[in-house]
Amino acid sequence: MSALSRDDVAHLAGLARIDLSDAELDRMVGELGVILESVAKVQEVAADDIEPMSHPLPLTNVTRPDEVRPSLGVEAALSGAPEQEQQRFSVPRILDAD
Amino acid sequence: MNTDITRSSAAELAHALGSRELSSVEVVQAHLDRIAAVDAEVHAYLHVDGEGALEAARAVDQRRASGEELHVLAGVPIAVKDVMATQGLPTTCGSRILQGWIPPYDATVVARLKSAGMPILGKTNMDEFAMGSSTEHSAFGPTHNPWDLTRIPGGSGGGSSAVVAAYEAPLAIGTDTGGSIRQPASVTGTVGVKPTYGGVSRYGLVALASSLDQAGPCTRTVLDAALLHSVIGGHDPMDSTSIDAPVPAVVEAARRADVAGLKVGVIKELGGEGYQAGVRARFDESVALLQEAGAEVVEVSCPSFDYALAAYYLILPSEASSNLAKFDGMRYGLRVLPEGIEDPSAEQVMAATRDAGFGDEVKRRIILGTYALSSGYYDAYYGQAQKVRRLIAQDFSAAFDQVDVLVSPTAPTTAFRLGDKLDDPMSMYLQDVATIPANLAGVPGMSLPSGLADEDGLPTGIQILAPATKDERLYNVGAALEKMLVDRWGGSLLAKAPQLTAKGA
Numbered sequence: 247m248s249a250l251s252r253d254d255v256a257h258l259a260g261l262a263r264i265d266l267s268d269a270e271l272d273r274m275v276g277e278l279g280v281i282l283e284s285v286a287k288v289q290e291v292a293a294d295d296i297e298p299m300s301h302p303l304p305l306t307n308v309t310r311p312d313e314v315r316p317s318l319g320v321e322a323a324l325s326g327a328p329e330q331e332q333q334r335f336s337v338p339r340i341l342d343a344d
Numbered sequence: 345m346n347t348d349i350t351r352s353s354a355a356e357l358a359h360a361l362g363s364r365e366l367s368s369v370e371v372v373q374a375h376l377d378r379i380a381a382v383d384a385e386v387h388a389y390l391h392v393d394g395e396g397a398l399e400a401a402r403a404v405d406q407r408r409a410s411g412e413e414l415h416v417l418a419g420v421p422i423a424v425k426d427v428m429a430t431q432g433l434p435t436t437c438g439s440r441i442l443q444g445w446i447p448p449y450d451a452t453v454v455a456r457l458k459s460a461g462m463p464i465l466g467k468t469n470m471d472e473f474a475m476g477s478s479t480e481h482s483a484f485g486p487t488h489n490p491w492d493l494t495r496i497p498g499g500s501g502g503g504s505s506a507v508v509a510a511y512e513a514p515l516a517i518g519t520d521t522g523g524s525i526r527q528p529a530s531v532t533g534t535v536g537v538k539p540t541y542g543g544v545s546r547y548g549l550v551a552l553a554s555s556l557d558q559a560g561p562c563t564r565t566v567l568d569a570a571l572l573h574s575v576i577g578g579h580d581p582m583d584s585t586s587i588d589a590p591v592p593a594v595v596e597a598a599r600r601a602d603v604a605g606l607k608v609g610v611i612k613e614l615g616g617e618g619y620q621a622g623v624r625a626r627f628d629e630s631v632a633l634l635q636e637a638g639a640e641v642v643e644v645s646c647p648s649f650d651y652a653l654a655a656y657y658l659i660l661p662s663e664a665s666s667n668l669a670k671f672d673g674m675r676y677g678l679r680v681l682p683e684g685i686e687d688p689s690a691e692q693v694m695a696a697t698r699d700a701g702f703g704d705e706v707k708r709r710i711i712l713g714t715y716a717l718s719s720g721y722y723d724a725y726y727g728q729a730q731k732v733r734r735l736i737a738q739d740f741s742a743a744f745d746q747v748d749v750l751v752s753p754t755a756p757t758t759a760f761r762l763g764d765k766l767d768d769p770m771s772m773y774l775q776d777v778a779t780i781p782a783n784l785a786g787v788p789g790m791s792l793p794s795g796l797a798d799e800d801g802l803p804t805g806i807q808i809l810a811p812a813t814k815d816e817r818l819y820n821v822g823a824a825l826e827k828m829l830v831d832r833w834g835g836s837l838l839a840k841a842p843q844l845t846a847k848g849a
Contacts, residue, residue, distance in 0.1 A: 302786025
């Protein structure tokens, strides 16, 4: 079992899009280490012949007839937006400046 | 008069409303008065909608006066965990990232409460995004246990159980991902039910872990839970995992309350080491009562349950890291601009928003989930946890070949003191050790009060588990046991709780 380093946690936080402060990083390394050590127990049991189970129900694709039906209007859909412009969500720049 | 109203069960209120002894406006006002008197101490509500509840009560009173045939619970008010979307009412999930968000639509459960004519008193406090076992991870401050205000009310639905225990609502809705209805019920001396997975729609429930989450009733009696279950249960085309079958006959089962000839299995792996002596003693007495009432009691082994907690704390964070990706400050909720960056990118705004908006427990679980799902570790963690999940489902299957229901203590301890486990995540996670297997397998579970622990005088709970879609068995066994226990206590367990001393109480 590989222990998580501070750099690993910083990398994971980056992937999860969470800016962690130095103090948060330091604390999280220790806590995640304890949790991971404990949950690693799952590796003791499961043999190759056990089929993984991702969901309690057998899932099937659910469809409905392709018919027009009411949905949220523009005003309702935008009602929680931090910023809006011309009936659209206004977001920070997605692409680099150049 | 008001005190009598708030101490009535939902079934009693429904009867008084139906026979016009009371109006819904009187019932709602009595609960609003009680909230005003005690909630400053309990802090079980995040938002109270007095005006909306009274308006709904007036509407139902008018419909009744005009002779319209109404649902049995019409006019009985209810509180809803703040994880469910309520049109026009704030929904925060106990998080700063959603502070002030007002959903433009109702969750199906909420829509069903409204169409049954049930006024909604407000939204109840919870651990942030339902992550926790104590309601201390709410961004808006903890809820206090009405039995002892220095103690936790359980979590994540501590608010929903506490409003019921403190007589601030006759009924509440909770959600249970690993025990968040049942464990709070256990430590507050109330009844909590996690229906079969898929038995109650998840549409409009802000998802924590989609394959585990289930909404259900928080009440003071088993019959009240059955009445509420029958309102919120049933197929919903808006939820693709909703079971397309009639709601089990839970109300009839609660009224039947007969365990003669039933086989009850005591789960060997739940109840030994780590369980408080008083919890264990009250559990053993409850099992003895079932036996006296004619049930056959046998011990059943579910060996994979020893691995349930570990599997759960990989599966839950994995699903949560994906479900919570939508909180990015772009379309709704909080948006925080990073300091010292001119013209920040969307990515930088997301990272700053999520750091400021999420609390420690949420960050911890998102990062754990990101790790468990990452390339190179997926098979060792998430893949293995899914195999354990299969073994647990197989254990349940084998157990239910032998017995009709399974029982265990609901939580290993009574309510601990606020702050006691905040710095020790694993110790907090252990609170759910007995409730988690049911979520992994999708089977229904109920917790009801089993008495007070000798060592601290606080409530303990017994958990009843049934096969998937056989929810009615929980109500039959639960109601039978409740009747015997209440006879023994000479009244409800909650009547033994200390009176809250706030103004007017």
